[in-house]
Amino acid sequence: MPGNVLRIRMGDIDVAIGVDADCVAGWLGSYGGEDSPADLSRGLSAGNEGIPRMLELFETEDVTTSWYVPGHTIETFRDEIEAVADAGHELGIHGYSHENPTDLTREQEDAIMEASIDLIKDITGERPAGHRASWWEFSENTPELVEKHDFLYDSSLMEREFEPGYMRKGDRWEKIDYERDPDTWMEPYRYGEETDVVEIPISWYRDDIPPMMFIKHPHYNMGYASPRMIHEELYKAQFDFLYNRRGAGVYTLTIHPDVHGKPHMIPLLEEFIQYVKGHENAEFKTLEAIARKYEDDPSVYESDGEYV
Ligand SMILES: [Zn+2]
Numbered sequence: 001m002p003g004n005v006l007r008i009r010m011g012d013i014d015v016a017i018g019v020d021a022d023c024v025a026g027w028l029g030s031y032g033g034e035d036s037p038a039d040l041s042r043g044l045s046a047g048n049e050g051i052p053r054m055l056e057l058f059e060t061e062d063v064t065t066s067w068y069v070p071g072h073t074i075e076t077f078r079d080e081i082e083a084v085a086d087a088g089h090e091l092g093i094h095g096y097s098h099e100n101p102t103d104l105t106r107e108q109e110d111a112i113m114e115a116s117i118d119l120i121k122d123i124t125g126e127r128p129a130g131h132r133a134s135w136w137e138f139s140e141n142t143p144e145l146v147e148k149h150d151f152l153y154d155s156s157l158m159e160r161e162f163e164p165g166y167m168r169k170g171d172r173w174e175k176i177d178y179e180r181d182p183d184t185w186m187e188p189y190r191y192g193e194e195t196d197v198v199e200i201p202i203s204w205y206r207d208d209i210p211p212m213m214f215i216k217h218p219h220y221n222m223g224y225a226s227p228r229m230i231h232e233e234l235y236k237a238q239f240d241f242l243y244n245r246r247g248a249g250v251y252t253l254t255i256h257p258d259v260h261g262k263p264h265m266i267p268l269l270e271e272f273i274q275y276v277k278g279h280e281n282a283e284f285k286t287l288e289a290i291a292r293k294y295e296d297d298p299s300v301y302e303s304d305g306e307y308v
Contacts, residue, residue, distance in 0.1 A: 012281065013249060014283055016065070017058075018067075018287060019068070021077075022098055023077065024043030025071075025134075027040050031213075031215045033215075063273055067081075068094035069084075069093070070097065071096035074119045075119065091128055100137050117149060130155060131153070143170075152292070153197060158203055160201045161308075164291070166197065168191060172192065200290060200291060200294075206238055208255050208256055209256055227268055236272070238251065246305050246307050246308070252287070
């Protein structure tokens with residue numbers, strides 16, 4: 001622990017591994033590979049090889065995780081996703097073809113949500129508790145549709161780092177319009193109305209795609225950041241801040257079979273899981289369990305230290 005950080009007491013540190021199983025759908029909807037059989041083959045590898053590798057590690061380490069699975073992944077890799085459910089992991093929705101919600105009409109987004117819920121019900125026999133927007137984009141209709149479909153929680157936004165809250169609908173902001181008098185757009189951000197849906201924050205700094213996946217289109221992404229650097233300087237550093245300076249909160253890690261299902265990533269993921277296990281009061285939980293715990297007592301994840 002850093003020398004001058006004193007901790008008064010230790011609260012609950014709940015660590016949730018979220019696996020966004022983008023696979024072929026990721027290439028169709030977000031990574032610009034929809035016309036490239038070679039890129040799509042990388043999605044096939046993620047589904048056919050990445051998913052089983054990660055499942056094997058979670059079983060060995062006895063960790064239960066939360067999977068956000070596009071409908072396309074469920075229908076393409078049915079056996080693999082059934083194996084995920086059979087191993088006791090949580091399944092939540094994540095679009096169909098990883099389409100960008102901000103490009104959809106309300107009707108399209110609604111229909112995709114409905115179909116995605118049904119696909120998961122077909123595997124687990126139950127409605128999914130969690131929604132995670134594909135590409136972590138919210139359309140203007142997303143909050144209202146998530147509420148309408150009665151999700152317990154959403155996990156797509158980044159308003160806080162380590163503490164859940166309640167998802168709002170109807171937030172408003174003014175975009176700059178250089179053609180108009182600034183008085184028409186000089187307005188602060190306006191918070192909307194709180195819903196009953198728990199919002200569990202995620203972070204691009206605890207996500208493996210931006211630094212570690214090579215993407216050709218629509219924007220070239222090199223994807224060769226050092227995996228050990230990412231684990232040490234982002235994942236563990238963020239965990240250490242939460243543990244040592246806040247003493248309570250939720251840590252969500254977002255990984256993909258497309259990246260963490262690769263041979264060079266499995267040992268690092270294993271190391272991270274063991275690192276967390278080495279900390280008293282830190283426990284692995286699903287996001288559903290975290291949402292229910294927060295609903296029961298929101299104060300449980302408030303900082304016990306001086307840092308938010
Ligand atoms: Zn995704």
